Amino acid sequence: MLVVRGTKKLRDRLKKAPAARPDDHSTTELGDWFATALFWRPQVALLVNQQTFLPVLVELAPASTLLDRVPAAIETVLRQHGTGHEFLSAERGAMQEVRLAPTNDRRVVGVMHELTFQAEIRHEEGATDLVELSLDLARVIIGPLHNLGSSPDRALAAVVGSAEPLAEVIPMRPGIAVPSPVLAEPAPRSDGAVFQLKVTLRDTKPAVWRRVLVDGSSTLDHIHEMIQAAFGWWDYHLHDFEIDGSNYGIPDPDGDDWGVPTIDETGARLDSIAGPGSRFLYRYDFGDNWRHDVEVEKVFPVDAVMVVPACVDGRRACPPEDCGGTGGFEDLLAILADPRHPEYRERREWMGRDYDPAAFDPSEFEDNLRSAKLAAFDDERS
DSSP, X not given: OEEEEEOHHHHTTXXXXXXXXXXXXXXXXXXXXXXXXXXXXXXXXXXXXXXXXOEEEEEOOSGGGHHHHHHHHHHHHHHHTTOOHHHHHHHHHHTSSEEEEEOOOHHHHHHHHHHHHHHHHHHHTTOOOHHHHHHHHTTSOOGGGGGGTSSHHHHHHHXXXXXXXXXXXXXXXXXXXXXXXXXXXXXXXOSSEEEEEEEEETTOSSOEEEEEEEETTOBHHHHHHHHHXXXXXXXXXXXXXXXXXXXXXXXXXXXXXXXSOEEEGGGOBHHHHOOTTOEEEEEEOTTTTEXXXXXXXXXXXXXXXXXXXXXXXXXXXXXXXXXXXXXXXXXXXXXXXOTTSTTHHHHHHHHOSOOXXXXXXXXXXXXXXXXXXHHHHHHHHO
């Protein structure tokens, strides 16, 4: 049996599909596949394997036959990755029956959103062959795969017993324009209080941290933007806050909350849920799982000459996006420090720029906010 765990927007198109029972589970070697709908022309379904995060794209229409076509689509991509006949035969035999279930793993859904973003960039650049696009996406570095090679193609190789990716896949096309991050306008400063926050990226040694000043009346969506600008993240991924046992973020429009209700962050003011000495967690990119400890160090009155928001202190450079979480970041630093390492050249090319892990420049905070405003202005004009 194969269990396909679809998002609500996909399940809404498959209302007559056979539903999995609560105790059903995939009997395939690769386990469950998660799936969502991409509203391209024509529409496409993206499947992501729970064990390896291997992506498979397949045409969505006709929706009534999608589950019947999924096994063949999976087999085609596995074959293109060089998977052996015996493994393929066993997987296909186990996929004779396919049932639909809701998503149940926030981490996999986060990775699926990341791969959706990457797929849309390539699609906008003219990629139309779904098999080739699936192979291309399989090279994206995924944080939870640190122990299995850091990308889906390498994770698949590890599962089937190969030390290297099973096949040379299509490289990422050069010259893809990556959109600038778009941050919302900072909340206007009130006559209330200024919060001094120390934000520390967990599990980094030496620690990567920033100290920022924000208006206490700011809602959490603006706090998210201030943290993004202070660290130099690109705001490409999902995020949330965990404060006093409650989860704040952007509620899933599909209604999938994975058992953890999400409070809309746009209606939650910082000064209403935190005070001096408060501590909470800010998560960014559910794939790489960057966890930031946020401490309210001080709360003081607004000064007429004070610039808010501001980044006033910090240490060390932000890790590169999509480098594989803290474990992948450690590996990346070790590789970049050793020109004789077999992956040195590949990682330098992947970075595309010089990287000094000890560098920190607080002026980049304002530059990041300014760039975001320009990007937003360009979007409005286009």
